Amino acid sequence: MTALEISGLAKEYVDSYSGDRVTAIGEVTFTVEEGEFVSILGPSGCGKTTVLNIIAGFVEQTAGTVKVGGRVVDGPGPDRGVVFQNHALFPWKTVLGNAAFGLRMKGIPAARRREIALEHLELVGLAGFENRYPHELSGGMRQRLGVARVLANEPAVMLMDEPFASIDAQTRRKLQEDLTRVFELRRPTVFFVTHDIDEAVFLSDRVVVLSRRPSRVREIVTVDLPRPRDWQGTTALPEFREIANHITALLSEGGDREGPELTAA
Amino acid sequence: MVAPTDGALDRAATRTPRRRLAVWLRRVTRTGAVRTLGPFVPIVVLWWLAAELEVFPAAFFVGPDAVLTEFLDLMRKGVLPGYLSDSLTRLAYGIGFGLLIGLPMGFLVAMSAWARRLTWPLLLFFQAIADIAWLPIVIVWFGFSLTAVTFVIVYTIVFPLVLAVVSGVEQVPQELVRAARSLGAGRFRVFVEVIVPGALPAVAGGIRTGLGYGWRALIAAEIIVGTSGVGFMMFDARRVGDVSEVFLGMIVLGVLWYAMDALVLAPFERATVERWGMVRQVEAGR
Amino acid sequence: MSVTLGRTAGPGPRGRTAPAGRGPRGRLASAFWFLLPFALLLVVWAVVVAATGTPMRIFPQVTDVGSAIADMWASGDLLRHLGASLRRVGVGALLAVATALPFGIALGASPKLAAFFTPLLRFSVSLAGIAWIPIATLWLGYSDQAVIFIVWNAMFFALTYNALLGVQQIPIELIRAARSMGTGRLRMFWEVLLPGALPSVVTGLRIGLGYGWRGLVAAEIIASSAGLGYALFLAQKSFDTDVVIASMAIIGVLWLLMDRLVLSPLERRTVERWGMKSVVS
Numbered sequence: 001m002t003a004l005e006i007s008g009l010a011k012e013y014v015d016s017y018s019g020d021r022v023t024a025i026g027e028v029t030f031t032v033e034e035g036e037f038v039s040i041l042g043p044s045g046c047g048k049t050t051v052l053n054i055i056a057g058f059v060e061q062t063a064g065t066v067k068v069g070g071r072v073v074d075g076p077g078p079d080r081g082v083v084f085q086n087h088a089l090f091p092w093k094t095v096l097g098n099a100a101f102g103l104r105m106k107g108i109p110a111a112r113r114r115e116i117a118l119e120h121l122e123l124v125g126l127a128g129f130e131n132r133y134p135h136e137l138s139g140g141m142r143q144r145l146g147v148a149r150v151l152a153n154e155p156a157v158m159l160m161d162e163p164f165a166s167i168d169a170q171t172r173r174k175l176q177e178d179l180t181r182v183f184e185l186r187r188p189t190v191f192f193v194t195h196d197i198d199e200a201v202f203l204s205d206r207v208v209v210l211s212r213r214p215s216r217v218r219e220i221v222t223v224d225l226p227r228p229r230d231w232q233g234t235t236a237l238p239e240f241r242e243i244a245n246h247i248t249a250l251l252s253e254g255g256d257r258e259g260p261e262l263t264a265a
Numbered sequence: 266m267v268a269p270t271d272g273a274l275d276r277a278a279t280r281t282p283r284r285r286l287a288v289w290l291r292r293v294t295r296t297g298a299v300r301t302l303g304p305f306v307p308i309v310v311l312w313w314l315a316a317e318l319e320v321f322p323a324a325f326f327v328g329p330d331a332v333l334t335e336f337l338d339l340m341r342k343g344v345l346p347g348y349l350s351d352s353l354t355r356l357a358y359g360i361g362f363g364l365l366i367g368l369p370m371g372f373l374v375a376m377s378a379w380a381r382r383l384t385w386p387l388l389l390f391f392q393a394i395a396d397i398a399w400l401p402i403v404i405v406w407f408g409f410s411l412t413a414v415t416f417v418i419v420y421t422i423v424f425p426l427v428l429a430v431v432s433g434v435e436q437v438p439q440e441l442v443r444a445a446r447s448l449g450a451g452r453f454r455v456f457v458e459v460i461v462p463g464a465l466p467a468v469a470g471g472i473r474t475g476l477g478y479g480w481r482a483l484i485a486a487e488i489i490v491g492t493s494g495v496g497f498m499m500f501d502a503r504r505v506g507d508v509s510e511v512f513l514g515m516i517v518l519g520v521l522w523y524a525m526d527a528l529v530l531a532p533f534e535r536a537t538v539e540r541w542g543m544v545r546q547v548e549a550g551r
Numbered sequence: 552m553s554v555t556l557g558r559t560a561g562p563g564p565r566g567r568t569a570p571a572g573r574g575p576r577g578r579l580a581s582a583f584w585f586l587l588p589f590a591l592l593l594v595v596w597a598v599v600v601a602a603t604g605t606p607m608r609i610f611p612q613v614t615d616v617g618s619a620i621a622d623m624w625a626s627g628d629l630l631r632h633l634g635a636s637l638r639r640v641g642v643g644a645l646l647a648v649a650t651a652l653p654f655g656i657a658l659g660a661s662p663k664l665a666a667f668f669t670p671l672l673r674f675s676v677s678l679a680g681i682a683w684i685p686i687a688t689l690w691l692g693y694s695d696q697a698v699i700f701i702v703w704n705a706m707f708f709a710l711t712y713n714a715l716l717g718v719q720q721i722p723i724e725l726i727r728a729a730r731s732m733g734t735g736r737l738r739m740f741w742e743v744l745l746p747g748a749l750p751s752v753v754t755g756l757r758i759g760l761g762y763g764w765r766g767l768v769a770a771e772i773i774a775s776s777a778g779l780g781y782a783l784f785l786a787q788k789s790f791d792t793d794v795v796i797a798s799m800a801i802i803g804v805l806w807l808l809m810d811r812l813v814l815s816p817l818e819r820r821t822v823e824r825w826g827m828k829s830v831v832s
């Protein structure tokens with residue numbers, strides 16, 4: 001079953017400084033099946049985060065459609081849960097309060113909410129921290145909470161916007177492994193934005209590679225490395241290196257225009 | 266006599282009068298009252314000395330003893346409590362209406378882009394018209410009355426409050442709003458669950474600032490409109506040259522506001538900000 | 552920009568609608584948007600007064616206020632009052648800065664002195680300005696000096712307290728570094744403490760001026776014979792509402808100009824330029 005269908009997505013906007021029309025996304029088309037982990041990669045400024053923002057319903061596209069579970073997307077909603085790079089946790093709510101937020105919006109009664117939230121906190125490794133506040137947690141823990149919060153809501157698609165980009169390398173490895181473990185256990189549908197090739201290959205079933213701006217899909221690379229995956233084992237496989245090199249090559253060729261890099265990614 | 270237990274035996278050894286005094290002193294100095302008032306003791310002593318030595322002419326400067334006498338006298342006559350309750354009642358009315366008008370207005374302006382566009386410059390301008398400058402026109406409208414004073418206080422509180430609410434709402438990170446929406450919150454719930462809590466520290470700060478101005482406006486209004494209240498008391502005393510009453514008035518005012526600020530407003534502001542682990546704001550200069 | 556609850560047209564994470572550009576066109580646009588509400592207000596005012604036939608005694612018409620201002624200008628009164636008020640603020644502020652800065656910084660640098668004076672300072676800040684009017688008129692009579700004293704008073708305590716806090720939040724490493732390079736007391740003051748405390752000081756200046764300005768108006772109403780506050784007071788006595796409103800408007804514009812064109816940019820520039828955070832708001 002197709003969980004997410006993107007066709008002919010395009011995004012243009014007017015640069016506030018210079019007044020020029022800028023094409024953030026040229027034409028992007030791909031699908032994500034249910035239970036799949038798909039990453040999107042591309043050179044900086046290619047619009048991958050914009051793609052995510054459009055799917056999430058935060059930004060309106062100039063052309064093209066986004067369909068989730070067959071229905072066209074119109075604005076944000078719980079069917080597309082987002083894990084933000086800056087975690088976006090509610091500082092005035094406890095860890096438990098954050099995790100249970102979406103459930104509360106759904107109107108699930110308190111006792112059941114607590115149960116589900118605690119279950120998910122345990123899943124991501126935050127058991128015992130229910131009554132802490134986000135500012136008491138480390139960066140890695142905050143991201144875990146971000147994931148728990150979304151998963152507890154059982155979205156059709158889980159959108160992840162470079163969630164590990166601002167985490168230190170060691171913690172990142174651990175988080176990637178934990179994410180894979182959670183994914184293999186629960187099999188949500190995941191759409192993951194990143195600029196880290198190794199990360200994309202390690203985590204995903206397929207990788208969408210974007211070209212430079214105006215971005216198009218250069219290629220959708222299938223990653224059929226065996227699951228369950230772990231960092232040491234999987235990255236040692238020759239196939240891993242092959243796929244990673246292939247993607248690297250894709251990213252460096254083509255798009256020789258050295259345009260100014262705008263901050264919107 | 267009760268037979269001493271093991272612990273008591275140890276303590277018995279320390280029960281010399283000197284030790285007891287030291288322990289008691291230590292315990293007393295730890296209490297909040299002493300900690301707040303203690304630092305003022307040397308200052309009061311200096312003040313008393315300055316008055317005794319007539320560093321300034323007696324017509325212009327009196328010592329703490331004179332002020333204390335005046336205080337007791339006015340308390341006994343019921344004059345001071347009367348004035349105090351008048352002033353505080355006006356302030357309470359002013360705060361009440363100020364919050365009632367300012368909070369909804371603030372959120373309304375903050376949430377609607379065009380309301381903000383239309384009113385923001387006006388808000389800035391009206392805040393710039395020192396609240397006290399409204400007294401004359403308000404006197405023309407309402408006469409020398411309680412309504413006039415209350416109007417000025419409400420005015421004084423509303424504007425900083427509205428500005429604080431708007432800036433508080435503005436600094437709620439957009440990602441939090443997005444996070445809430447992607448977790449299924451509709452617009453109303455986003456407002457209640459994200460905007461209001463998010464803006465709360467700024468709002469607390471705004472209330473504090475507004476009250477600081479409101480308090481001063483009250484005094485000025487009482488002096489000018491002059492029928493009762495602590496401000497009036499000071500001005501009237503000045504008229505007859507009663508320095509100790511003027512000093513008394515100032516101290517009463519200072520203590521009242523200091524108490525309100527330190528015991529209610531600052532902790533409230535700190536609690537909202539700190540509890541949420543956001544950037545701390547040190548209070549001062551209000 | 553207000554919070555956007557729905558989707559946005561812009562691209563980036565903040566997705567602002569209609570962003571104001573920085574070029575000359577942008578600045579013209581923001582000036583227009585700033586003045587538009589005032590224009591609307593004037594229109595509404597004129598219409599309401601005309602429609603309800605409110606007597607000038609209660610609320611003057613826009614044109615009445617306009618002519619009042621013109622008269623004040625013509626008779627030289629406007630300049631006289633403006634001059635008196637501004638002079639008092641200027642002198643008071645200058646005195647405040649000259650006395651509060653050295654005092655506040657000295658306090659900040661000495662923990663013992665700070666401990667002794669801080670409670671008194673905090674207490675005084677809560678009294679600053681207006682509460683001193685009766686005593687000021689007792690000591691200095693109904694005079695120019697009394698008004699200047701009030702302005703000075705209003706600013707002094709806020710400025711001192713902020714300077715104190717400003718020095719206290721200078722990272723200790725900076726002071727240690729300076730000391731280990733053999734910085735003497737005077738240089739320490741000018742080159743380390745003053746710049747380090749500057750953001751707080753500027754904020755204190757802004758807060759203090761806010762109190763000082765209000766104190767000025769109140770003091771002028773009560774205690775003097777020239778100045779904008781006095782003009783207000785006089786007009787009220789003779790029920791010249793047009794002069795009252797005119798004076799209020801002038802006071803508003805003056806403070807707005809002072810705050811928006813001088814103080815806020817000053818505050819922002821010192822804080823931003825040096826990448827420091829202001830201690831108080």
